[in-house]
Structures are given as C-alpha cells and as structure tokens.
Amino acid sequence: MKRTEIGVALLGFGNVGSGTYKALEENFALIEKKVGAKVVIKKILVRNLNAPRRVEAPAELxxxxxxxxxxxxKIDIxxxxxxxxxxxxxxxxxxLTAGKHVVTANKAALAVHLPDLNKAAAFHKCMLRYEASVCGAIPVIGCISRALTANRxxxxxxxxxxxxNYILTRMAAEGASYEDVLKDAQALGFAEADPTGDVEGYDAANKLSVLMATAFGIYRAPDSFERVGITGVTMEDLAAAEAEGKVIKLLACAEEKDGGIEAYVKPVAVEKDSFLGRCGSEFNAVQIDCNMAGPIFLQGKGAGPEPTGSAVLGDIIEIAQAIAAGTEHEQPFTALI
Amino acid sequence: MKRTEIGVALLGFGNVGSGTYKALEENFALIEKKVGAKVVIKKILVRNLNAPRRVEAPAELxxxxxxxxxxxxKIDIxxxxxxxxxxxxxxxxxxLTAGKHVVTANKAALAVHLPDLNKAAAFHKCMLRYEASVCGAIPVIGCISRALTANRxxxxxxxxxxxxNYILTRMAAEGASYEDVLKDAQALGFAEADPTGDVEGYDAANKLSVLMATAFGIYRAPDSFERVGITGVTMEDLAAAEAEGKVIKLLACAEEKDGGIEAYVKPVAVEKDSFLGRCGSEFNAVQIDCNMAGPIFLQGKGAGPEPTGSAVLGDIIEIAQAIAAGTEHEQPFTALI
Known part of the structure; x- marks a missing residue:
C-alpha cells in the first residue's frame, strides 16, 4: 500500500525545532517530490502552550x-x-520502543548514550539519525558514515x-581580553548567560565523542579525554601565536596514535593560512583524514535555526524515503558501535 | 537467505580501476564489517591481458x-x-538490463546520457551511482543528493x-606563460599529450552537467552552455587580477538566475582570499549554496587512483549494504531527473 503521507512529531520548538519547521514549510513541494509522499508535522511537544514562538505554527499542533x-x-518519525x-x-x-524512527540534534544525550541508543534502534528495527548533532549544517556525519565509508x-x-570561535576570533582581531569579548558576545546573543558549556569545552567534547563513534567505531565518554576550554587563553598567548603566523583555535581532535585513538579538546595554535586557521567566527570547519581519499575539508554554518533545522530535515527525508520504499525496517545498520 | 559475499566486476584497470582494487584490498576487513558480507572483485575487464599493471591482481580475474x-x-555490481x-x-x-547494479566514474558518458541511464536504472530496479564522476574523492554528489537533500x-x-588548476596556479606563481607551463605539466604527467579535454574546459563542462542534474534536477547537455578554456589566459590577465587581490581560476558554475539556471565554465578572477581563490593546484573545491543551510564548502583531492577509487568503492559499499539488507531493488529513487 503506497504511503501518501509520512507523519513527523517535533519534540521542542526552540531554535532548532522552529528552524526544522520552517525549512520543511519552505521546501515542502521539493521534499514531496523527493520522497514521493507528503512529509507532514503532526504534533509539536512544548513545555508551555502559551509561550511566544519564533515561527508561526497552527495552535492545534x-x-x-x-x-x-x-x-x-500517524506519527512515523x-x-x-x-x-x-x-x-x-x-x-x-x-x-524507538514504540516503533518510531528517531532523528536527534542532541549531542549531550548522544555523547553519553549513543552505544545504547544505537542498540535500541537496531533491536526495534528503527532508524536513528543524528546529522544535526555535530556542526549544524555541515554534513560531517553523513560524509563520514556514507560518502567516505570506503576509507579508514x-x-x-x-x-x-x-x-x-567567535570569542577567539574577536580577541585576536581586536587585542581584547577574554572577559570583555565574552560580555559583548553575551549582549549580542552569541554566548549564553551561563557560558560554561561552550567556553569550558563541554559542548565540543560532546561533539567529539559523537564524531569518534561515527568515524572510528569506538565509544569514549566526553569526560574520558583531555578537555581544556578557552577561559585561560590570554592576550599574550594570542600575540605570541600571531608573531609565529599562527592563530589560536579551540580544536576538537581525535587521531590514530600508537595503535589507539588520541582525543582532546583544547586551544591550539594553528597556521593562520591553513584550512582550520582561516575558519572565521560564524563558520565551523572539519578536516577528515582518510587512508585512501586523503584529507577532506568541510566548512559551513555550525549553528542557526534553519541551517541546523535543514540537517534535521535531511535525516527526516532519508527516513521518509525508506518508509515510502517500504525498507525502513531493513536499513543496513551502518553504525560501527 | 543471508548473503555472505557480494560480487563486483571492474570494467577497466587503469588509474581508477586499479585504485578501486587497491582501496578494497587495503580496507577489506573494515568493509566486510560495514556490509556484513565480503565484497569481492570477481572479474576485471581489460583490453589487453598482457598489459603492464599499476597494481598486482591475480591473472585469473x-x-x-x-x-x-x-x-x-555471482557478479552483483x-x-x-x-x-x-x-x-x-x-x-x-x-x-542494468541484466539486472546488475552499476557504479561509474565516467563523467563523459553521464554528461551525455544521465537522464536515459537513470530511467534505465529505475526501470530495471537497479541502483546507479556516480560519486567518483565529479571531483574524485570529494563527496560532492553524496552531499548534494543525500546530506543536503532538505535544501533547494x-x-x-x-x-x-x-x-x-595546476597550470593556472603555476602561471600565477611563476609569471610563466601558458605554453611553457603546459609543456612542463605534460612532462610531469599532470597534463595529457593531447590536453584539449582539460584545457578547453570539456572535462569541467561534463562535470558541471552531472552536477546540475544532481543539484537542480535539470539536464543540460555540456555543449548547451558557455564553455571557455584556459588557453586564452595570458600573463597580463593574471597580473591584472593580482593587482586587484584576485587570482584567475577555471570555474564551473551553475546558479539560479531570473527564474532559470545560468551555467558556464570559464576563467574567472576570484578574490585570492576566498574559499575558491585559495584552492591550490592539487585540490578541487566546490561551494554549494543552499536555501536553508547556507553555503557549504568542500575541498579535497580531485583526482588520483586511490582518492577516486575510494569514491567508487563508497558507491559499491552502499549498494552492497542494500543487497545484504535485501533492499537493493526498493531503493528510493532520489534522482530528480
């Protein structure tokens, strides 16, 4: 029986939820053509029915x-x-237990529970996808797990x-202190009132944990590897890097070393004129070293409602295509852990 | 019945064929783990059984x-x-007619026959994949058709x-003439004895035709849009660009304009300090502008046996996974044309 409609529920309608909603609304006809069925938001879970919304949506949802x-x-995903x-x-x-496929943008939950959640998805023969959890719009999960899959x-x-990256870029450009730029970033909405998760590297460590699982098939809890934030980066550090033609970036890195994987999140001085050194404040950038393809460089918007929403929606479309084809319970389970 | 082996035939054992063979040999165990079955080269079609080989393979293949x-x-792909x-x-x-799935790296054939071949694949319920046909190791086809699929x-x-790109980069760096650099490039193996396909932009036009079909769902024959090569680029052109902080690159471009798609291959002066301007001779680079995700930048090796072979092998793995899951005839047909 041919499906004419695939139903989706959004849990949450903040930046990413409303961005996903808007991206689907904007590209609805194109997506219907790609899926061969309408992809329709059926319900949106929120804490407060009367909260102000970034994007308009019918109250009954x-x-x-x-x-x-x-x-x-009627809710498939x-x-x-x-x-x-x-x-x-x-x-x-x-x-997953109820037989619904899941898309998530939640690096914090994945960093702690990815192996278990992958197992649950496999057990219930449901699809679990998480492109949006790392680097917003940049298709880094898809590239590693699919397009570059022939490589170690x-x-x-x-x-x-x-x-x-915003704070470090401004500190370097203006010779300003961490404290001053942070205050300004908070006033402009680029940093949260409690910036700990970002500036102490917790967010980057969560993402690195998800990246490692995807790239190497090993699970490392985000508190099991070195994590240094940017709060200790001084104007003197930046000036010393500059004098060597370098710039300090908060790097998340996992690489083969001595038969294992070495992982860290920490501020590193990189060549100004390198791919990562040139990545300006609004962008994220990832380098994937492949044993056959060589280095692959990806850059794009790492945050923002519609960029991140489009990554969520990409996963929804993949699942919707499988449902439309009747193969949603037989998807090759490519996760290595 | 669970498949324990997926059989592959290679047509051709030049640079790309031997690179594919080597990439599979190198990553055999990893790929078996990802597919859940062995992926095995069963036959290799060559013109001359006694020609020297870049890579060793058993004579009986x-x-x-x-x-x-x-x-x-026994040959599935x-x-x-x-x-x-x-x-x-x-x-x-x-x-395809014999019910075999096809992977191709052949931009020349695709640029002329992609719509027909897509139709044939759909009719015979076989998979047709062509990641390696554009930009070697860079997963541009996969990104457009899958990871960025939520976007217009x-x-x-x-x-x-x-x-x-090699010739233009050296002309700019050395202030050397097109003719001199071309001769040197031919001696070093970076340009063919008859360089027409590359230097007149035919190769880039073929790739742009494939990219347009993938990105916009429209087919444009490579002789139906503007194509200018680099043979007319002079040292004076490069110096004039340099004086404006620019550098001349052979760009392949297709973009929305006035309700249609404007496409061209031609030398264009781009900002030296831009993503495309900084793409050095050994790399290819592609910018994909998305209506929701914003611009996505991809860079990597655009040629070479193992880089291109790994892209071929990635497509083989995708098909092998579908065969192992029993869904190879039910794959969502995502091609827009």
Whole structure:
C-alpha cells in the first residue's frame, strides 16, 4: 500500500525545532517530490502552550503530552530537538520502543548514550539519525558514515563550537581580553548567560565523542579525554601565536596514535593560512583524514535555526524515503558501535 | 537467505580501476564489517591481458570478454571505470538490463546520457551511482543528493579540473606563460599529450552537467552552455587580477538566475582570499549554496587512483549494504531527473 503521507512529531520548538519547521514549510513541494509522499508535522511537544514562538505554527499542533505523540499511529518519525540529557534520552528510547524512527540534534544525550541508543534502534528495527548533532549544517556525519565509508578514517579535527570561535576570533582581531569579548558576545546573543558549556569545552567534547563513534567505531565518554576550554587563553598567548603566523583555535581532535585513538579538546595554535586557521567566527570547519581519499575539508554554518533545522530535515527525508520504499525496517545498520 | 559475499566486476584497470582494487584490498576487513558480507572483485575487464599493471591482481580475474561478466550470476555490481562515451555507455546499459547494479566514474558518458541511464536504472530496479564522476574523492554528489537533500540548491560553483588548476596556479606563481607551463605539466604527467579535454574546459563542462542534474534536477547537455578554456589566459590577465587581490581560476558554475539556471565554465578572477581563490593546484573545491543551510564548502583531492577509487568503492559499499539488507531493488529513487 503506497504511503501518501509520512507523519513527523517535533519534540521542542526552540531554535532548532522552529528552524526544522520552517525549512520543511519552505521546501515542502521539493521534499514531496523527493520522497514521493507528503512529509507532514503532526504534533509539536512544548513545555508551555502559551509561550511566544519564533515561527508561526497552527495552535492545534502543539501539545505538552509526550504520550499523545507516542500513541499516535500517524506519527512515523520523532525528531528530538529538546537538547540536554534528560528527559530527551528517555523520549528517544520510548519512541524507538514504540516503533518510531528517531532523528536527534542532541549531542549531550548522544555523547553519553549513543552505544545504547544505537542498540535500541537496531533491536526495534528503527532508524536513528543524528546529522544535526555535530556542526549544524555541515554534513560531517553523513560524509563520514556514507560518502567516505570506503576509507579508514585516521583523524578528525575541527572547529566545532561557534561561540568559542567567535570569542577567539574577536580577541585576536581586536587585542581584547577574554572577559570583555565574552560580555559583548553575551549582549549580542552569541554566548549564553551561563557560558560554561561552550567556553569550558563541554559542548565540543560532546561533539567529539559523537564524531569518534561515527568515524572510528569506538565509544569514549566526553569526560574520558583531555578537555581544556578557552577561559585561560590570554592576550599574550594570542600575540605570541600571531608573531609565529599562527592563530589560536579551540580544536576538537581525535587521531590514530600508537595503535589507539588520541582525543582532546583544547586551544591550539594553528597556521593562520591553513584550512582550520582561516575558519572565521560564524563558520565551523572539519578536516577528515582518510587512508585512501586523503584529507577532506568541510566548512559551513555550525549553528542557526534553519541551517541546523535543514540537517534535521535531511535525516527526516532519508527516513521518509525508506518508509515510502517500504525498507525502513531493513536499513543496513551502518553504525560501527 | 543471508548473503555472505557480494560480487563486483571492474570494467577497466587503469588509474581508477586499479585504485578501486587497491582501496578494497587495503580496507577489506573494515568493509566486510560495514556490509556484513565480503565484497569481492570477481572479474576485471581489460583490453589487453598482457598489459603492464599499476597494481598486482591475480591473472585469473582478468578477461577481455564483457559478456562473461554479464552472464556471471555471482557478479552483483558492475563498476564502469573505462572513461569515454563508447563503449562505456553500452556496457552500463547492458549491465542494468541484466539486472546488475552499476557504479561509474565516467563523467563523459553521464554528461551525455544521465537522464536515459537513470530511467534505465529505475526501470530495471537497479541502483546507479556516480560519486567518483565529479571531483574524485570529494563527496560532492553524496552531499548534494543525500546530506543536503532538505535544501533547494541555489548555486553550485567549483574548481573541478585539476590539470587546469595546476597550470593556472603555476602561471600565477611563476609569471610563466601558458605554453611553457603546459609543456612542463605534460612532462610531469599532470597534463595529457593531447590536453584539449582539460584545457578547453570539456572535462569541467561534463562535470558541471552531472552536477546540475544532481543539484537542480535539470539536464543540460555540456555543449548547451558557455564553455571557455584556459588557453586564452595570458600573463597580463593574471597580473591584472593580482593587482586587484584576485587570482584567475577555471570555474564551473551553475546558479539560479531570473527564474532559470545560468551555467558556464570559464576563467574567472576570484578574490585570492576566498574559499575558491585559495584552492591550490592539487585540490578541487566546490561551494554549494543552499536555501536553508547556507553555503557549504568542500575541498579535497580531485583526482588520483586511490582518492577516486575510494569514491567508487563508497558507491559499491552502499549498494552492497542494500543487497545484504535485501533492499537493493526498493531503493528510493532520489534522482530528480
């Protein structure tokens, strides 16, 4: 029986949820053509029905009741866009258990639970996809797990956190102190009121954990490798780097070394004139070293509602195409862990 | 019945064929793990059984008889790596008709026959993949058709021919003439004895035709849009560009304009300090402008046996995974044309 409609629920309607909604609205006809069926948002889980919205959506879509989504047979795909480990991880698990496919942008939940969630997805024969969890619009997960799949990956290194790249870029350009630029970044909305997750490297470590699992098929908890943030980077450090033609970037790096994988998140002085050194504040950049293809460089917007939403939507489309083809329970399980 | 082995035939054992063979040999165990079955080269079609080989392979694999490959039930996937329009196009068609999936690196054949070959693949319910046909190791086809699929693509522009990029880079760096650098490039093996296909932009036009079909879902024959090569680029042109902080690159570009798509291959002066301007001679680079994700930048090796072979092998793995999952005849047909 040919499906004419694929139903989706969004968990969360903040920046990423509303960006996903808008991206689908904007490209609806194109996506219908690619899938061979309409992809339709059926429900949106929010905490507060009356909160102001970044993007308009019909009031009847919103619910505060996750169970309503779980038991709705018209919902094929659950997109978890809440962020944070709880309750998101439980929702992902429950959705898989109920036979629904899951897309998530949640690096915090994945960094802690990816092996378990991959197992749950395989057990319930559901698809679990997470392109948007690392570097927003840059298709780094898809490139590693699909397009570059013929390669052994020997290293992944990148600038994966926009807030810290913004702060370091401005510190270097203006000779300004960390404290001054942070205050300004907070006023402009580029840094959160509590910036700890970004500036201490926790966010980058979560992303590196997800990248390592995807690239090397090994799981490393984000608290199991070196993590240094940018709070200790001084104007003197930046000037010393500059004198050597270098610039300091917060790098997330995992590479083969001595038969194992060495991983770290820390500020590193890189050549100004290198691919990573040239990555300006609004962009993220990732270098993937492949044993056959050589180095592959990816750059793009690492955040923002529509860029990240388009990555979520890309995963939704992949699953919707499989549902339309009737192969959604037989997808090759390419995850290595 | 679980498949324990997926059989592959290579048509051609030149640079790309031998690179594919070597990449599979090198990463055999990793690929077996990803596919859940062994991926095995069963036959290699060559013109001359006694020609010297770049890479060693068992003598019994080689054949000069295409029909032997067609009627071998153990061959699931045919990788067409001959190049040129004929006899390659006929081989691709025959393989699809015989129910075999096809991977090709052949931009010349695709640029002329892609719509027809896509139709044939759909009719015979076989998979047709061609990542390696554009920019070697750079996963530009995969990114456009899968990872960025939620987007309307508004422009694709890139440096897609290594020979011309090498010549222009050296002309600019050394203040040398086109003729002198070309001679040197030929001596070093970076340009062919008859360089017409590269230096007159035919190769780039073929790739642009394939990119346009993938990105916009429209087919434009490579002789239907502007094509200017680099033979007319003078030392004075390069000096004038340099004086403005620019550098001349042979760009292949297709972008939305006035409700249609404007396409061209021609030398263009671009900012030295831009993504495309900084793409050095050994690399290819492509910028994909997306209506939701913003610009995505990809850079990597655009040629070379193992880089290009790894792209061929990536497509082989995708098909092998589908065969192992039993979904190879139900793959969503994502091609827009």
């Amino acid at each position: 919103f619910t505060t009741d996750f169970e309503e989504i779980l038991r709705d047979p 659950v997109a978890e866009l809440l962020g944070g480990i709880n309750p998101a991880t439980g929702y992902i698990r429950a959705a 990956i020997t290293a992944v290194k990148g600038i994966v956190n926009g807030t810290t | 080689f054949t000069t008889d295409f029909e032997e490959i067609l009627r071998d039930p 045919v990788a067409e790596l001959l190049g040129g329009i004929n006899p390659a196009t006929g081989y691709i068609r025959a393989a 693509i508004t422009a694709v522009k890139g440096i897609v021919n290594g020979t011309t």
